[in-house]
Amino acid sequence: MGEFDLIARYFKRPVRQAVLGVGDDCALLQPRPGTQMAISSDMLVSGRHFFADVDPRTLGHKSLAVNLSDLAACGARPLAFTLALSLPEVNEPWLAAFAEGLLALAETHGCELVGGDTTAGPLNICITVFGEVPVVNGRSQALLRSGAQPGDDIYVSGNLGDARLALNTLLGQIDLPPELLASCRQRLETPTPRVALGQALRGVATAAIDVSDGLLGDLGHILENSGVGACIEADTAIKLVAAYPYNKGATGQFDLKLSTEQWRSLALAGGDDYELLFTAPASQRAAVAQAGQASQTPVTRIGQIRAEPGLLLVDSQGQTLPNHYASFDHFA
């Protein structure tokens, strides 16, 4: 099968919103008046972002999910995406499963595949995603990293650290009971981009980012861009690890035998969470709760923005903890 047959068979779909989809030199989108286009691009490399033998269906899902998560962090409504794919060989069952996982998530979010590229080479998936953000009274409604204000509450959606727990297990570093591994593995392999929450937070949140490299590392980008500091309650964050009840045999079934330090590390620097980390004034607590309910996404308050620069980490007694949680960096 040649390159063009491959595209036609697995990736070409009729478009409904785009003016022109796969099959010409360019795709064409017609943005609606009074909107801005939000754009993000993520590249996933075999052996680095995923195991070479990962289920291609989940890989298709995750490749788009990590991009949709960036749109979510911006408060954008997904519109379309391009897919550039470097493949070591044409493996039709693999391609069929990859396309199925990819296009199922795309369909869920009304995000159309409009173009891209296919080449031979080491397995590499590069998706660029496009979303729409309204402009109201001349002001963009996009959520940025730069709007956090001293006194703002800090929230995170969903759970933290379970994806890392799965990764550590797959790397042979931890032993998880099968049912727990299954749920953690879902978090690692098929993360849920918080697209509805991101849109519900427009006009409510002052700043937002998605948690991909680890909670504290990504919070650092908000702090740097907003010129502020923060205080984070480490033990509130710990409880967001869905596997935490397995601590010290609390479930009565299995004791993961992780130290408090290890749980903190999972929650604060796990990475691959694809949750939204955002800030909002205390006056907006009801609105934040409403955004969480409307989008059926749990949100938890985990700290506060401070005028003083730097990150203060405290335990449940308000005692300061050392912060040695490194964010993931491909070249560090």
Next chain:
Amino acid sequence: MGEFDLIARYFKRPVRQAVLGVGDDCALLQPRPGTQMAISSDMLVSGRHFFADVDPRTLGHKSLAVNLSDLAACGARPLAFTLALSLPEVNEPWLAAFAEGLLALAETHGCELVGGDTTAGPLNICITVFGEVPVVNGRSQALLRSGAQPGDDIYVSGNLGDARLALNTLLGQIDLPPELLASCRQRLETPTPRVALGQALRGVATAAIDVSDGLLGDLGHILENSGVGACIEADTAIKLVAAYPYNKGATGQFDLKLSTEQWRSLALAGGDDYELLFTAPASQRAAVAQAGQASQTPVTRIGQIRAEPGLLLVDSQGQTLPNHYASFDHFA
């Protein structure tokens, strides 16, 4: 140097047209009213699209040039691009040169780097480019592959085959005198995207594509998408190979000793030309000439669209030639 320092040092530039550039979860573009956004994505893989030891400055140029060439084929005005880069290591001199070549071409075309991704992995460059196409009286002015009509003239810009001649030389298959290799190598390594010509052809050309995989192969896409056939004058195309005067020692200096068949193959199936191949009604010959002059780009008429499907290849006497010129296919 970490991932974020790398981006800041080599790739972060202030944006002038975009609402928001590098440094947040998403970039933001504000399309002008009455325009569509043209989008194209190309992935370049080391050892396949370029030699691993290629000059990084030319690689930066070419990575963007092949994408701008897609915008040109669509008649779009370049606006912005994202860059996703997988690097085996952080090599600062390499990155500095790559960024210099990339951003110099970007500057020439007013095309801003607005975002992207950086990761460790086998060298891979994925650029997604955004351009603007006007909509006039409700009709998109984009040039598509699908508009060719029987009787239309077929044109190609610039030169053909010289990039392939350089490639064949670098692969040790041909021997070129140094000054000829230098000029052919420029065509291979720093192609000129025909951006101004593409825009000048809006409202004039009926269909267009850029020649990346070889003239006849890319013409095939126009024929298929337009539901037409074509007749191409092979010996007119041959003369578009800038090195052709070196045939049979015509320059008095050097005889490349290529057969007519080899010259035809260079012109018709060379690939990596990044010229525009387009069609226009015979009534538009003056307008096509004017578009070429206005954009300072040579254009040559090389054939005609026919109602009968299929591609007819003829020599200078009008005799039919066999067509066995395969287009480049990564998986064929």
